[in-house]
Amino acid sequence: MTVTIKDVAKAAGVAVGTVSRVLAKNKTVSEEIRTRVEEVIQQLGYTPNSLGRNLRLNRTDLIGLVIPDITNPFFAELAKHVEMMASAEGYSVLLANSHDDPAAEQQQVQTLLGRLPSGLILVPVSESRIGDLVSGTNTVTVDRPLKGQTLVGVDNRRGGYLAADYLLSLGHRRLGYMGGPQILDVARERYEGFISRIEEFQQQHPSRSFAIQTVDGNFDYRAGEELGNRLLRQQHPPTAIATASDQQAIGLMRAAADIGLSIPDDLSIVGFDDIPLASLVLPRLTTIRQPLAEIARIALDAILKRSSATECKLEPVLVERSSTRAWPA
Amino acid sequence: MTVTIKDVAKAAGVAVGTVSRVLAKNKTVSEEIRTRVEEVIQQLGYTPNSLGRNLRLNRTDLIGLVIPDITNPFFAELAKHVEMMASAEGYSVLLANSHDDPAAEQQQVQTLLGRLPSGLILVPVSESRIGDLVSGTNTVTVDRPLKGQTLVGVDNRRGGYLAADYLLSLGHRRLGYMGGPQILDVARERYEGFISRIEEFQQQHPSRSFAIQTVDGNFDYRAGEELGNRLLRQQHPPTAIATASDQQAIGLMRAAADIGLSIPDDLSIVGFDDIPLASLVLPRLTTIRQPLAEIARIALDAILKRSSATECKLEPVLVERSSTRAWPA
């Protein structure tokens, strides 16, 4: 039998409510009784039962986190930041994977909501149909939008723009773009940003000869390798490629190595996200960094109602490493 | 105001207990009332409050998972499997990172236990001093031991043994071993297994010339690269190296590439774990696979009291890929 607040009260010869007030560090309790109760607590090894507490207060101090796949370094990083910050504030994190499957997502969100978390941080599946499920709940969406929910993420257009701008400034004129799944707004926006800078450039320099090729597919390593082969195994391959994820970029590196292209001498690559592996791969990957810690921070603040932002687009930043190089004119 | 079971009861004109029995799909309720109640539930959009339920039943259907770092692919994979299996059984996962810091670990375990999870799955920090904290709770330890708690993991000695055996069988006679932090039993055991096969071999072939060099450090990419440089930049470097983690192995690959060694022609490498990246890196990494899905399964079974194993060492398996090659005599 575990010891309850009632036992403490009896043992200390006080009322239950008094013990509660002692625990709450409330001022209105005499020094004498406070120490007596604290002794008894120590003695009996009493530890408050959170279930009773939760019921009474109608709160759980839980934060639900639903992501496509914890195995994806990007989401793992997100989870890490969310967990760190949440636990620093006394919250715990309920983790669930949706495996990019709408049905699984719905299921996961449903059971997580059933646990009455203080809030839900969600990276929705592309064709997510859980809009009404989460409507009315304290939900924040990260990375991908969901109608009616507040979104925090990077400015993807800007990210794509930065990548194009950088490659152009290096003198590259035969460009490739490796996009993510085009159902995802994230993927489309990055692409649009990339293209917009290109068009801008072409208008400024109408005479320049210019080429651009595009492919798209999943965000993962394997897709990067496949799409890379498509881009590289042809007559006049690009001299520089921007990708929609670091994982793609790393896959692309392999494809290039297979063909015998050396990076950055024969091919410049710029990734997206800046996952930990990006700075460890050889050559170190130039990439568009998503400020994940900041994203997590803002998402959490929104959940905890410290901010009332309804949408928050953060500035991505170009991280120059050694997978890119100027292209001689 | 959210709708409670009382509201449903009133609206359906029945007792609260009856509604409860309808929800429990108990047999002892007449068809007529069952449908009536179900209609009302539908109508009011009633959804049972788990807090009340938790208190009454004294159970949470939560599983605590405390790991060093979700960002580590190995633990991410573990977390994924645990989460999948747990949620398939109606449990949710509470995630916490210890960052390999004993103090943080203690803190995390404490708050997680405070939430009264049905069980705790723990990868303890090396100098963990939380033995008494978890003693008496339903805890299972994965990968690393904790006195008095049931452990499930791979047979690390066997893993090391397999690696050595394989490299010897390929004809390598100048071997290197890259170990993990020697405070960790895991790391020591792998090393011992490796060495034991070597000694065995030397006794069988006392005449053969033979060399073996050892270094150790952290499990991560960076350590792999550094240690790799130590092993490779010398007079007579090994022709084959076994590592204590795939991350180390991948770091080692980079070090080798830097030096201009080609894998597997100049150097064979065998990793440990078989993280997803192992089969994606070029060349694909030969490695000692940990059956993580099985580990997760068994840990969960132990937590859910379906098994009463007090220790469970699983058989690692050698996965042959293309980072290893026979060495000409």
Place this chain on the structure above:
DNA sequence: TTGCAACGATGAAACGTTTCATATTGACAG
């Protein structure tokens, strides 16, 4: 008719808290 199973439904207790309206006390001013 009586008795008695069998079945369904009821009401209340219990789970462990927190909080709020009271009650008790002592001190102190009038």
Place this chain on the structure above:
DNA sequence: CTGTCAATATGAAACGTTTCATCGTTGCAA
């Protein structure tokens, strides 16, 4: 001595369930 006030402690209610002992009906056998 009375009245007031502040300071503390008390007891009970409430949070939303589940369960268990109880009760009321029926139907049926004796």
